[in-house]
Amino acid sequence: xxxxxxxxxxxxxxxxxxEPATSDYIIPNNATASSSAIEETIIxxxxxxxxxxxxxxxxxxxxxxxxxxxxLDSGYYSPKKLYISINSSTGSSNYYKAGVQKSINIDPKxxxxxxxxxxxxxxxxxxxxxxxxxxxxxxxxxxxxxxxxQLVPTWKKISMDVSSLAGTFTLRIYFYHxxxxxxxxxxxxxxxxxxxxxxxxxxxxxxxxxWKPTTSNSGEWIYVDAGAPKIISGLRVYWGSNVxxxxxxxxxxxATNWTPVYKQKSPPQPNSxxxxxxxxxxxxxxxxxxxxxxxNPVEIGEVQYYSSLVERVASEHGHGSGPEPWMRxxxxxxxxxxxxxxxxxxxxxxxxxxxxxxxxxxxxxQELTGIVQDLKxxxxxxxxx
Ligand SMILES: [Ca+2]
Ligand SMILES: [Ca+2]
Numbered sequence: 001x002x003x004x005x006x007x008x009x010x011x012x013x014x015x016x017x018x019e020p021a022t023s024d025y026i027i028p029n030n031a032t033a034s035s036s037a038i039e040e041t042i043i044x045x046x047x048x049x050x051x052x053x054x055x056x057x058x059x060x061x062x063x064x065x066x067x068x069x070x071x072l073d074s075g076y077y078s079p080k081k082l083y084i085s086i087n088s089s090t091g092s093s094n095y096y097k098a099g100v101q102k103s104i105n106i107d108p109k110x111x112x113x114x115x116x117x118x119x120x121x122x123x124x125x126x127x128x129x130x131x132x133x134x135x136x137x138x139x140x141x142x143x144x145x146x147x148x149x150q151l152v153p154t155w156k157k158i159s160m161d162v163s164s165l166a167g168t169f170t171l172r173i174y175f176y177h178x179x180x181x182x183x184x185x186x187x188x189x190x191x192x193x194x195x196x197x198x199x200x201x202x203x204x205x206x207x208x209x210x211w212k213p214t215t216s217n218s219g220e221w222i223y224v225d226a227g228a229p230k231i232i233s234g235l236r237v238y239w240g241s242n243v244x245x246x247x248x249x250x251x252x253x254x255a256t257n258w259t260p261v262y263k264q265k266s267p268p269q270p271n272s273x274x275x276x277x278x279x280x281x282x283x284x285x286x287x288x289x290x291x292x293x294x295x296n297p298v299e300i301g302e303v304q305y306y307s308s309l310v311e312r313v314a315s316e317h318g319h320g321s322g323p324e325p326w327m328r329x330x331x332x333x334x335x336x337x338x339x340x341x342x343x344x345x346x347x348x349x350x351x352x353x354x355x356x357x358x359x360x361x362x363x364x365x366q367e368l369t370g371i372v373q374d375l376k377x378x379x380x381x382x383x384x385x
Contacts, residue, residue: 020234020275020306020308022236024306024308025234025236025304025305025306026226026304026305026306026307027203027205027302027304028202028203028224028225028226028227028303028304028305029203029225029227030203030224030225030227031199031200031202031203031211031222031223031224031225031303032199032222032223032225032255033197033199033211033213033220033221033222033223034213034219034220034221034222035213035214035215035220036197036198036199036211036212036213036214037197037198037211037212037213037214037297038195038196038197038198039195039196039198040193040194040195040196041107041110041193041194041196042192042193043102043104043113043171043192043193043194044082044102044115044189044190044191044192044193045075045078045080045190045191045192045193046071046075046080046081046082046189046190047075047078047079047080049071049080050071051069051070051071051082051100052082052102053102053103054069054082054100054101054102055069055100055101055102056068056069056084056098056099056100056101057098057099057100057101057172057174058096058097058098059097059098059174064088064181065086065087065088065096065098066086066087067084067085067086067087067098068084068085068087069082069083069084069085069100070082070083070085071083072188075190075191076116076155076157076190076191077190077191078190078191080190081188081189081190082100082188082189082190083186083187083188084098084099084100084175084186084187084188084189085184085185085186086098086175086184086185086186086187087184087185088181088182088183088184095176096175096176097174097175097176098174098175099132099172099173099174099175099187100172100173100174100189101170101171101172101173101174102170102171103168103169103170103171104135104168104169104170104171104194105167105168105169106135106162106165106166106167106169106194107166107194107196108166108200109196109197109200109201109204110162110163110165110166110194110195110196111161111162111163111195111196111197112159112160112161112162112163112194112195113133113144113159113160113162113171113192113193113194113195114157114158114159114160114191114192114193114194114195115133115157115158115173115189115190115191115192115193116155116156116157116158116189116190116191117131117152117155117156117158117173117187117188117189117190118152118153118154118155118156118187118188119131119151119152119153119175119185119186119187119188120151120152120153120185120186120188121151121183121184121185121186122183122184122185122186123183128148128149128150129147129148129149129150129151129152129175129185130146130147130148130175130176131145131146131147131152131173131174131175131176131187132145132146132147132172132173132174132176133145133146133158133160133171133172133173134171134172135162135165135169135170135171135172136169136170136172137167137168137169137170138170142165144160144161144162145158145160155188155190157191159195162194171192173187173189173192175187198210198211198212199211199222201301202222202224202300202301202302202303203224203302203303204302205302206301206302207238207301207302208301209301210240210299210300210301211299211300211301212242212297212298212299212300213290213293213297213298214297215297216293216294216295216296216297216298217293218290218291218292218293219289219290219291220290220293220297220298221287221288221289221290222287222288222300222303223250223252223255223285223286223287223288224285224286224303224305225255225284225285226283226284226285226286226305226307227284228284228351229253229282229283229284230282230283230284230307231280231281231282231307231308232251232280232281232282232283232286232305232306232307233277233278233279233280233281233306233307233308234275234276234277234278234305234306235249235262235275235276235278235286235288235303235304235305235306236273236274236275236276236302236303236304236305236306237268237273237274237276237288237300237302237303237304238272238273238274238300238301238302238303239268239269239270239271239272239273239274239298239299239300239301240270240271240298240299240300240301241270241271241299242270242293242294242296242297242298242299243267243268243269243270243294243298243299244267244268244290244291244292244293244294244298245265245266245267245291245292245293245294246263246264246265246266246290246291246292247263247264247288247289247290247291247292248260248262248263248264248288248289248291249261249262249263249276249278249286249287249288249289250286250287250289251281251283251285251286251287252283252284252285252287253282253283253284253285254284254285255284255285258287258289259281259283261278261279261281262276262278265291267294277306286303286305288300288303339374339378340378343371343374343375343378346367346370346371346374347371350364350367350368350371
């Protein structure tokens, strides 16, 4: 067989690529949605007529101060409220700090502590009032809300950010005040609850907890974040009881510009996993766009993605464009795999370097430009072969 110098035949060895196994899918650790149904954990509604484990919290009151707790009618939304009465009826002016406390659990998915309060006194005239809401984990106290102002004779609803807190805490709601004797101060509390958007339920590795948009309108969406741009070629979705009539899977590197990679115009199987393979693409965000939700807001239990360099080589190796099913036993020439391995190692090295230096310099930009150039050349080669 004639042999031309410099042109070595490409080895015909093939790499057989398996479909991803269930364990190959990656659970993202972040998601964003067009809207998110909210779940509530009630800490105190007092509608059953009890103080619901709230007890009196009293720090250094003088001898003339008495604090009492009761559940009275005329709640914020519903019939009953918690009523704290602080009475400094005799003695001299002094300051006191008194209120209620209760042990609560804040779940990592909880984002907001919400409640309504009112402050009145026996004179009915305005004085300076101070209400503080705090949580204490035994070693640290976090002040969530600090009201300092006039009396609050009508209900005031407040929302406090607890997204950075998780665990068991003592919740304290107390009044902190310097006040003249002979006056009773009354604090009303109601509808104390933790709020939890359902968005994180798509990556909690639990198929019974779902993300749900707040409406059943077309055009609601949720995307997961792969954390960094990756080569992504598949999705594994757990659908709940309410499935869409039509949806599109889209990818993006910036969460602004979206490219569709898969479209389905029929309902997926309810209460089950669906695996969706598509033409491998370089992306960081993967979005499920609900073209038609049907009658009820769709429930999505989990969204996982599949990322692999080799899959990209396979799917770009002359298999056309657009959405593609998994490339069962697709063929890949070994030299392209090795070129890809080389690019992958350069990306990893750049990533390490960036993490170490924490700032981007000219060298990094040059290396990134080089990597992109090599990737472009390789993609061209693959399409030609
Ligand atoms: Ca109530
Ligand atoms: Ca879930």
